Amino acid sequence: MQITSTIGNSVLRTLQRLLPSQCAVCHGWPAARICMACVGRFASLRHRCRTCAMPVAEGVSQCGDCLLHPPALDACGAALDYRYPWAELIAQFKFAPCDPGWAAHLGQLIRRAPLASPFIHEADLVLPIPLSRERLAERGFNQALLLARRLGATEKIRTDLLLRVLHTPAQSQLTRAQRLRNLRASFAVDPLKTAEIKGRCVLLVDDVMTTGATLQTAALRLKQAGAAEVRALVLARTA
Numbered sequence: 754m755q756i757t758s759t760i761g762n763s764v765l766r767t768l769q770r771l772l773p774s775q776c777a778v779c780h781g782w783p784a785a786r787i788c789m790a791c792v793g794r795f796a797s798l799r800h801r802c803r804t805c806a807m808p809v810a811e812g813v814s815q816c817g818d819c820l821l822h823p824p825a826l827d828a829c830g831a832a833l834d835y836r837y838p839w840a841e842l843i844a845q846f847k848f849a850p851c852d853p854g855w856a857a858h859l860g861q862l863i864r865r866a867p868l869a870s871p872f873i874h875e876a877d878l879v880l881p882i883p884l885s886r887e888r889l890a891e892r893g894f895n896q897a898l899l900l901a902r903r904l905g906a907t908e909k910i911r912t913d914l915l916l917r918v919l920h921t922p923a924q925s926q927l928t929r930a931q932r933l934r935n936l937r938a939s940f941a942v943d944p945l946k947t948a949e950i951k952g953r954c955v956l957l958v959d960d961v962m963t964t965g966a967t968l969q970t971a972a973l974r975l976k977q978a979g980a981a982e983v984r985a986l987v988l989a990r991t992a
Contacts, residue, residue, distance in 0.1 A: 774854075777845075778838045786858040787842070796833055798867060805965055806831035806990045824965065825972035826957075827982045830868030831990035835961055839989050843960060851894045860903020863958075863988050869904070872984050876956035878949075879909040880975075882967060883917040885939075900988060901958040914950060915957075915971060916941050940971050942978040951979030962987040 775781065776788040778795065799808045802816040806829040809816050833839045846855040863869055873879070881897035889895060901910050919939040942950060955975050957968055962985070972983040 777842055786854050787862075791838070792862070795838055796862060796865070798865070799834070801829075801831060801990070803828050803868075805829055806962060806985075806987065808834070808990075808992060825969050825976055825983065826965075826985055827972075828868065828872070828984040829962070829965075829968070829987070830866045830872060830985070831962060831987045832862045832866040832869070833989040835963075835989040835991040843989060847892070847896050847960065851899075856896075856899035856903055859960075859988055860900050863900060863986055864904060866986065868984075869986055872956055872986055873904050873906050875954055876906065876909055876984070877953040878911055878914065879904065879906055879956045879958060880911055880915045880971075882957060882959040882971060883912065883915055883940075885917045885919065888917075897959045900960060904958070904986075909956075911949075914943055914946055915975065916943060940974045942974055947978045950975060952981050954982045955980045955984070957983065957985040958987075959985065960988045961991070962989070963991045 774784060774786055776784040776791055777786055778791040779788060781788050781790070800811050800813070801807060802809050802819055803814050804819045804824050804826055805816060807816050807818075835843070842855075843859070846852070846859060864873075879901055881895060881901040883897075884892065884895045898910075898912060917939060918941045957971055957975075959968060962968060968985045968987075972985070975983050
């Protein structure tokens with residue numbers, strides 16, 4: 754049964770690569786899910802703060818907020834700004850029925866981020882931000898896990914170390930302070946597996962970074978469990 758399923762998934766991926774498609778942005782035909790012309794136009798690489806991925810001027814390594822309030826994250830990279838057309842496309846990826854084609858193309862965009870290659874190579878563990886049991890049941894999949902699987906380091910991915918132990922309301926309309934209060938008790942490291950985190954370089958993966966509260970809270974829990982360094986890669990960063 755497992756062999757049949759694996760063969761079926763392989764055939765599906767091959768067909769997705771070979772069959773013509775319409776670009777989701779410019780609607781050009783035939784094209785990839787997102788054509789290279791639209792990637793070049795809307796996904797230009799930007800210089801970012803090394804610890805929160807906010808756009809900053811060339812030559813600046815950290816934004817003022819990170820200098821005043823050092824984050825738990827040691828480094829953070831982002832592929833895109835969360836704006837047109839990416840906001841709508843990411844919503845399709847997250848909230849529509851699971852479509853593996855989106856994960857493949859959006860994962861490729863993450864790998865274009867300037868810090869992605871060294872982050873992935875140097876990480877001992879790759880941890881997609883977990884969803885609560887309720888959110889996972891509602892959505893049917895974890896978009897962060899789908900993206901993490903496209904980074905080329907599947908042997909490093911773990912979903913059993915960092916746990917989402919508390920379901921929180923949707924946070925899209927909350928301030929950073931409100932999000933931090935909501936998330937304070939949301940994450941935990943499995944107490945029986947802290948030895949697997951101690952002294953390791955951990956890479957967190959998520960789709961969108963808004964205030965940074967989710968990633969910072971997760972990073973803090975990992976640091977408390979003994980992680981030597983915690984970095985993050987996200988698809989998009991709000992400005």
